[in-house]
Amino acid sequence: MLYKTNVKSLLVTAAIVSWVLLLGNVLLMAESVRQPGAIKLALPYINNLLIIVFILSVFFFQRLSANNLKGIDFSSYLWNLFSKAAIAAYLSIALYFAYKMSTGYARLQSPLLLHIVYQVNFGLLVYFLAKAFYIWRQLLLYHKNKFLQVAWEWFEVLLFCTLILTLLNFNYTNYIFLPLFGLFVCYILFLCTNLKWVAYLSFNKKSRSLVLLGAVLVSCYIFTKFFQEFADSPELVIDYSDVGFLLLAMLFVGTYTLAAFLVSLFSLPTSSVFEQKSEDLLNFQRLSQSIQQGQSEAQVYDLLFESTIKASDATAAWFEMVRGNNTHISHLLNINNEQIERIRHLLMAYNIQHIDYINNNLDRNSGFRDLALPWKSLIILPIKSKKHVFGTLYLLRDIELGFDRETVNVLRTFTSQTILTIENLRLVAESLQNERYKEELKIATQVQESLIPKTFPTDSWFEIATHAVAAKEVGGDFYDFLQLSESRIAIIIGDVSGKGISAAFHMAQMKGIFHGLMQQDMPPSEFMKQANSALSRCLEKTSFITSSLYIIDYRMQGFMFARAGHCHTLYYNAMMEDVFYFQTDGLGLGIVRDKSYNNHVREMYYDYNPGDVMVIYTDGIVEARNAANDEYGEDRLKYMLTQTYHLEAEDIKCAIINDLEDFTGPDNLYDDQTLLVIKFKPVQPKA
Amino acid sequence: MKITQDIKDSTIIMTLDGELDASSSVILDEELSDPEIMKYSKILVDCRNLNYISSAGLGVFISHLQRFEDAQIKLIFFNMQDKVRNVFEILGLDLLMTIVTNYEEAITIADE
Numbered sequence: 001m002l003y004k005t006n007v008k009s010l011l012v013t014a015a016i017v018s019w020v021l022l023l024g025n026v027l028l029m030a031e032s033v034r035q036p037g038a039i040k041l042a043l044p045y046i047n048n049l050l051i052i053v054f055i056l057s058v059f060f061f062q063r064l065s066a067n068n069l070k071g072i073d074f075s076s077y078l079w080n081l082f083s084k085a086a087i088a089a090y091l092s093i094a095l096y097f098a099y100k101m102s103t104g105y106a107r108l109q110s111p112l113l114l115h116i117v118y119q120v121n122f123g124l125l126v127y128f129l130a131k132a133f134y135i136w137r138q139l140l141l142y143h144k145n146k147f148l149q150v151a152w153e154w155f156e157v158l159l160f161c162t163l164i165l166t167l168l169n170f171n172y173t174n175y176i177f178l179p180l181f182g183l184f185v186c187y188i189l190f191l192c193t194n195l196k197w198v199a200y201l202s203f204n205k206k207s208r209s210l211v212l213l214g215a216v217l218v219s220c221y222i223f224t225k226f227f228q229e230f231a232d233s234p235e236l237v238i239d240y241s242d243v244g245f246l247l248l249a250m251l252f253v254g255t256y257t258l259a260a261f262l263v264s265l266f267s268l269p270t271s272s273v274f275e276q277k278s279e280d281l282l283n284f285q286r287l288s289q290s291i292q293q294g295q296s297e298a299q300v301y302d303l304l305f306e307s308t309i310k311a312s313d314a315t316a317a318w319f320e321m322v323r324g325n326n327t328h329i330s331h332l333l334n335i336n337n338e339q340i341e342r343i344r345h346l347l348m349a350y351n352i353q354h355i356d357y358i359n360n361n362l363d364r365n366s367g368f369r370d371l372a373l374p375w376k377s378l379i380i381l382p383i384k385s386k387k388h389v390f391g392t393l394y395l396l397r398d399i400e401l402g403f404d405r406e407t408v409n410v411l412r413t414f415t416s417q418t419i420l421t422i423e424n425l426r427l428v429a430e431s432l433q434n435e436r437y438k439e440e441l442k443i444a445t446q447v448q449e450s451l452i453p454k455t456f457p458t459d460s461w462f463e464i465a466t467h468a469v470a471a472k473e474v475g476g477d478f479y480d481f482l483q484l485s486e487s488r489i490a491i492i493i494g495d496v497s498g499k500g501i502s503a504a505f506h507m508a509q510m511k512g513i514f515h516g517l518m519q520q521d522m523p524p525s526e527f528m529k530q531a532n533s534a535l536s537r538c539l540e541k542t543s544f545i546t547s548s549l550y551i552i553d554y555r556m557q558g559f560m561f562a563r564a565g566h567c568h569t570l571y572y573n574a575m576m577e578d579v580f581y582f583q584t585d586g587l588g589l590g591i592v593r594d595k596s597y598n599n600h601v602r603e604m605y606y607d608y609n610p611g612d613v614m615v616i617y618t619d620g621i622v623e624a625r626n627a628a629n630d631e632y633g634e635d636r637l638k639y640m641l642t643q644t645y646h647l648e649a650e651d652i653k654c655a656i657i658n659d660l661e662d663f664t665g666p667d668n669l670y671d672d673q674t675l676l677v678i679k680f681k682p683v684q685p686k687a
Numbered sequence: 688m689k690i691t692q693d694i695k696d697s698t699i700i701m702t703l704d705g706e707l708d709a710s711s712s713v714i715l716d717e718e719l720s721d722p723e724i725m726k727y728s729k730i731l732v733d734c735r736n737l738n739y740i741s742s743a744g745l746g747v748f749i750s751h752l753q754r755f756e757d758a759q760i761k762l763i764f765f766n767m768q769d770k771v772r773n774v775f776e777i778l779g780l781d782l783l784m785t786i787v788t789n790y791e792e793a794i795t796i797a798d799e
Binding site for chain 1: 709716742743745746747749750752753770777778779780782783
């Protein structure tokens, strides 16, 4: 940046010095012409060199100062062009007239003053050309491609090459250069066709630009006229119209300004179309981005309503929002409720409320004619997806054929984008809702976990090990215990049919029934009967619960139990060294919902020996499957106990669970699994 | 799960093929809920190809049991695999429902 500033100041210095030297030299030359006797101090050839230095330094300064295009605010560039460059022409003409007036008033000839004016105007011309040249470059290269970029660079190089002619004092009007000159003009004309920026001007900006461009054109004319006037003038010792570079630069600036002026002028009537399109595009963008911007459905409908009215130039409109089975009018424009009601009645009669419908000549339809509406065209745009109807948009225009194909296409694009946006908004909301459900489910999991006892009373009578996993967040398996008296404990296991939330509720209910009924300390069969009666009133028809209840009495060294459709209890008798299943009858709870259930439950009493092992489980254990779809089965469970009965309860449980996991493989849990291992201890408590 | 129906006079033979799990039990429920089925006096369920029955599947039969009984429609299962029969037995359903070994036996019992 420092480098650039340095170069800039160097160029400014060079320009000023060369101009002042040029002025001095020209004045000296003029003096020597006026007084032939005077000493010839002026150096004739140095002029050309100074001209070139001046032109180059001014042009390069402007080249460096030219800013990159920012945005599409082209009118500010034009204003820049006018205020900083074109004004120079008006200054120069003012200066010339001031000179004319002063000499005319004083009636004196002052060649020196004329030279000064001429010289100042030369400076202004070069400044004007340089400024205009580089502003036009910026605009010309707007939306450039590689080819245009190269073409421009060559143009600049060629243009600066013409300065060599001046340096060598060639006369460019020489016939040798004419064809070349012609080619160069063609080149300029080609460059002048690049006017893409004009299309981006709105109607208002175009009108303003036309004034500015006109002013710049006048500037070009003033300068051309001025230097033409003084071309080959005998009063002057120097003639800048001989500098071919200036002519070509002026040709370019003038032609491009003219082209821009004409294009702006002729595109003025079509600019509203372009404006409309770019606004449509902007609205599409806003619609499609409304999700990221966290807008609500109402805001999307607002946007749709505004955009479609603008796009179609509708004179009246309304939008009906559908919520469930109700429709209500959420947006209104230049129409009253009474008119809407009449139109809706008519549409209902024709049965065309929620379908795409265009009528471009309402008067031709007797129904609409009778309504005496001030509109001639109607379009109905339903906002609906395959599943939902979100609303219906009605647009009206006061002219016939108000909705042509082009407009309808734009409107349809708006509505389909709206549908997409609304659906996406709902999806986002839904996923948030799901997230909330997941959180709730997590809480349910925690609540359910708290319902299952983690620790049993540690007792010297027996040891107990438990295992419970649910296939889903919440399950239908449960177990619990209740100390009935000092020497008696009730243990229950159960499985609610089905899985998930409903099973979890019934499981909690069963726990309540267990604690409620067992407070009264009743035998297991009686418990099952009462539990069945209680559950019959609240279980849905297809649900049932299987359960087993054991009441262990340490003092009597025995246990009483009843089975209600639950898996058979696996038992190891230490005395007989035998592993077997208790085969007892018992119907699941909630299957028979009347007194006849009482006939379906049996009670059993069994004396245990120290070292006996009882394995209680749910069907999730024996019905667990492996990859080949084989069930784990009662036999394999039984075999496991014959191998492990001598271990501690905890180790027996671990052995069984490990074997089960080996069998099913990892991540193969389809049903809740619960396993309780109770081992009666040989150690007897002290009386 | 595939359920096929075969009608002979007042008897409807329902063949269950596959696994009766939570999702397929919905289909079974629809079939059994069909009012048409009440026209028949005997429903024979062929379980030869029923490889598995979940608690949901059992729940469907249980829920219709009382209705059929009230309408004096006989519900008879036959050709049941041991594995599936075991599930019925553990739950105690063998005492509530008629489960026989083969078709002939089923016909005999149905005609009683």
